[in-house]
Amino acid sequence: MRPYILEETNWKQIKHHKYEVAILPWGATEPHNYHLPYGTDSLETAKIAALAAGKAWEQGAKVMVLPTIPLGAQNVGQIDMPFCLHTPPSTQMLILKDLATVLNRQGIKKLVIMNGHGGNDFKPMIRELQPQFPELFLSLVEWFKILDEENYFDKGGDHANEMETSIILHFFPELVLPLSEAGNGKQKASKLKAIREKTAWAPRQWDKVSEDTGIGDPRLATATKGEKFVNDVTEKIAAYFVELAASNIHDLYV
Numbered sequence: 127m128r129p130y131i132l133e134e135t136n137w138k139q140i141k142h143h144k145y146e147v148a149i150l151p152w153g154a155t156e157p158h159n160y161h162l163p164y165g166t167d168s169l170e171t172a173k174i175a176a177l178a179a180g181k182a183w184e185q186g187a188k189v190m191v192l193p194t195i196p197l198g199a200q201n202v203g204q205i206d207m208p209f210c211l212h213t214p215p216s217t218q219m220l221i222l223k224d225l226a227t228v229l230n231r232q233g234i235k236k237l238v239i240m241n242g243h244g245g246n247d248f249k250p251m252i253r254e255l256q257p258q259f260p261e262l263f264l265s266l267v268e269w270f271k272i273l274d275e276e277n278y279f280d281k282g283g284d285h286a287n288e289m290e291t292s293i294i295l296h297f298f299p300e301l302v303l304p305l306s307e308a309g310n311g312k313q314k315a316s317k318l319k320a321i322r323e324k325t326a327w328a329p330r331q332w333d334k335v336s337e338d339t340g341i342g343d344p345r346l347a348t349a350t351k352g353e354k355f356v357n358d359v360t361e362k363i364a365a366y367f368v369e370l371a372a373s374n375i376h377d378l379y380v
Contacts, residue, residue, distance in 0.1 A: 130179045131191050146371040147189040147236045148229050151175040152218075154198025154243035155211040159286035159340030161308040162294055163301045164209060166286065168196040170293045171242025174269050174360055181364035187371035190234075195221065198243040203333030219251050226255055230262045236370055240363075241268045244284055263375040267366065269359050278355045283311055283342010291344035292352030305345045309338025 129139050153168030163169065172194040179189045197213035205212045222239070229237055239248050252264045270289070281288040286308075295302055314335050320326040332339065 128176070128180065130183045130189050131176055133193055135190075143188055145188045145190045145234060147187065147238060147367055148234045149175050149179055149189060149191045149238045149240055149367070150222075150225065151191065151194040151240045151242065152198075152246060152248075153194055153196050154200070154245065155196050155209070156198065156200060156204055157207055157210060157339040158290065159309050159311060159338050159344060161303040161305060161344065162286050162291060163298070165196060166290055166294055167198060167243040168194050169298060169301075170290065171240055171269065173297050174242070174356060174363070175240045177356065178360040178363035178367060181360060182367035182371070185364070185368050187368045189367050189371060192225070197221075199245045199247070201245060201329045201332045203331045203335075204339075206333065207339070215247065215251070218246065218248075219254070222248070222251055223255060223258075226259055226262055226264070230259050235261055235375060236263045236373075237265075238367070238370070239264070239266050241266060242270065244270070261375075263370075265370070267363055269363060272359050272362055273355065275355075278351055278358075280346045281343045283313070283340070283344075285311075285336075285342065286340035286344055287311060287342025288344050288347045288351070289342075289355065291347035292349065293356060294352070295347055295349040296352030296356060299349060305347065308344050309336075309340050311336065311338065311340030311342045311344055313341045 127134050129135050151171045153171045155164050157164060158166040175191050179191045182189050197211055199215050200210055200212040204210050226237060241248055248266050252266060256264050275289055279288040316322050321328060
């Protein structure tokens with residue numbers, strides 16, 4: 127029983143502690159190339175949240191990891207793939223507001239959303255919700271944006287790529303097919319020059335941009351690479367949890 131994981135702990139434990147920070151892992155359920163599980167975003171985010179929270183707890187920070195939300199916002203084309211579970215931002219907003227409401231009522235005054243899916247966009251939701259909850263500090267951690275991937279991995283990409291494959295190999299090797307069965311994760315470029323040069327943006331049409339649903343070649347992935355990345359990123363996240371737990375949310379600026 128880990129006292130910082132809500133699904134594992136109990137009322138006897140919780141009754142005798144004042145928890146300062148709630149951590150909400152949020153992933154998605156969608157195809158991840160041929161070799162990774164549909165739950166990749168949720169599985170890895172839950173593990174990273176738990177490891178970071180454990181490190182923070184060891185340093186005295188009273189944090190609690192909530193159950194992971196496995197419902198993400200998907201791009202055009204993904205929605206039509208079997209069992210790709212699409213939750214639009216409007217629905218995500220309702221879920222987030224409900225949880226913020228109940229945590230605020232219970233006296234939990236710091237909520238961190240731990241996002242593990244690139245299609246989720248929580249910044250506008252936080253901007254909308256924060257004025258409604260002046261006593262609740264809302265913040266966002268997107269673990270996949272914290273470190274420079276080039277320092278850990280040989281190939282880039284952003285979906286079922288070498289990074290994600292390495293992390294799942296580290297945490298859940300039994301859920302990964304042999305990498306010889308993985309697609310190459312090649313992404314087709316847009317015909318629109320402005321999109322290619324990032325003058326403009328539009329959501330990728332997933333069924334047209336990738337033949338195997340991956341973006342990035344995963345075939346050089348290893349569990350060792352995943353472990354090193356996870357260790358480093360959870361150290362940084364844990365430091366934030368410790369700092370936030372000790373902070374006065376009404377006195378955050380110098």
